[in-house]
Amino acid sequence: MTLQNPPVNSLSLDFLTEFCSALEKLEMDKSCRGVILTSGQPKVFSAGLDIMEMYGKSPERCGEFWRAVQEMWLKLYSSNMVIIAAINGSSPAGGCLMSMTCDYRIMADNPRYSIGLNETQLGIVAPFWFKETMVNTVGHRTTEIALQLGQLYSPTEALDIGLVDKLVPEDQIIATATQTMTKWLAVPDHARQITKSMMRKPTIDKLMSKREPDIQNFVSFITKDPIQKSLGLYLSMLKKRKS
Numbered sequence: 553m554t555l556q557n558p559p560v561n562s563l564s565l566d567f568l569t570e571f572c573s574a575l576e577k578l579e580m581d582k583s584c585r586g587v588i589l590t591s592g593q594p595k596v597f598s599a600g601l602d603i604m605e606m607y608g609k610s611p612e613r614c615g616e617f618w619r620a621v622q623e624m625w626l627k628l629y630s631s632n633m634v635i636i637a638a639i640n641g642s643s644p645a646g647g648c649l650m651s652m653t654c655d656y657r658i659m660a661d662n663p664r665y666s667i668g669l670n671e672t673q674l675g676i677v678a679p680f681w682f683k684e685t686m687v688n689t690v691g692h693r694t695t696e697i698a699l700q701l702g703q704l705y706s707p708t709e710a711l712d713i714g715l716v717d718k719l720v721p722e723d724q725i726i727a728t729a730t731q732t733m734t735k736w737l738a739v740p741d742h743a744r745q746i747t748k749s750m751m752r753k754p755t756i757d758k759l760m761s762k763r764e765p766d767i768q769n770f771v772s773f774i775t776k777d778p779i780q781k782s783l784g785l786y787l788s789m790l791k792k793r794k795s
C-alpha cells in the first residue's frame with residue numbers, strides 16, 4: 553500500500569476513511585497475507601494527523617475525526633496480515649503511531665528524516681493507546697522520556713532504541729521489505745496470528761472498551777481555547793519555517 557495524500561500524507565478524515573476501506577478489502581481477501589506500507593511522497597512517510605482537522609473545527613467534526621483515527625489504529629494493530637512499514641521519509645506523531653502498529657519497521661538511513669511521538673511539542677498529549685503502542689514497542693522508560701520530551705529521533709537513534717528494526721539505503725527499502733516479508737510469510741499463518749493477537753490483545757481490548765470516553769476526552773481537550781491557541785502557533789511555525 554502506497555500512501556498518497558500530497559504533500560505530506562497528513563491523515564485527514566477523508567484519507568483515513570479511504571485507507572481503512574482499502575485495508576479492510578485486503579483483510580477480507582484470503583489471497584493477501586501481507587502488506588508493505590510505504591509512502592508515495594518524497595521525504596515524508598506521514599506527517600501524522602492532519603492538524604487542520606483539529607483546528608477551528610466543531611466538536612461534532614472533531615469527534616468524527618477521532619473515531620476515524622481510532623479505526624485506523626484498530627484495523628492496523630489487530631490485522632491478521634503481516635504488515636511491514638517501509639518508512640521512506642519522516643514519520644512524526646500519527647505517522648510514528650501508524651509505523652508502530654506494523655509488525656516490522658524498515659527505515660531509510662537518511663539523517664534528515666525523523667520519527668517519534670512529538671505531541672507535547674504541539675502542546676497536546678498522546679492518548680493512552682498511543683502511549684501503550686510505544687511501550688509495547690520500545691519499553692516503559694524509553695517511552696516516558698520520549699513522550700515527555702516529544703522527542704523526534706533520527707533513523708540511527710530510532711534503531712538504537714528499537715523504534716525501528718532495520719536501516720537501509722533508501723533505494724533498497726522495498727527490496728528489503730519484500731525479503732523480510734518472505735521470511736515472515738514462511739511461518740504458518742494461524743500460529744503467527746494467534747501469537748500476534750496474544751501480544752496485542754490487552755491494548756486493543758482497552759481501547760475497544762473505552763472508545764466513547766476516549767472520543768469525549770479528545771473533543772473536550774482539543775476544543776479548549778489554550779489548546780487551540782497552541783495548535784495555531786504550531787501551524788504558523790510550520791508555515792514560517794517554510795518561508
Ligand SMILES: CC/C=C\CC/C=C/CC(=O)SCCNC(=O)CCNC(=O)[C@H](O)C(C)(C)COP(=O)(O)OP(=O)(O)OC[C@H]1O[C@@H](n2cnc3c(N)ncnc32)[C@H](O)[C@@H]1OP(=O)(O)O
Nearest residue numbers: 562599600601602603604642644645646676677770773790
Ligand atoms: C487527548 C488527546 C489529545 C490530542 C491528541 C492528538 C494527537 C495528535 C497526533 C498528531 O499526529 S499531531 C500532528 C503532528 N505532526 C507534526 O508535528 C508534523 C508537522 N510537519 C512537519 O514536521 C513537516 O511538515 C514534515 C517533516 C512532515 C515535512 O517537512 P517538509 O517536507 O519540509 O514539508 P513542509 O513542512 O513544508 O509541509 C508542507 C505543507 O504541509 C503542511 N503540513 C505539514 N504537516 C502537517 C500536518 N500534520 N497537518 C496539516 N498540515 C501539515 C505544512 O504546513 C505545509 O503547508 P503549506 O500550506 O505551507 O504548503
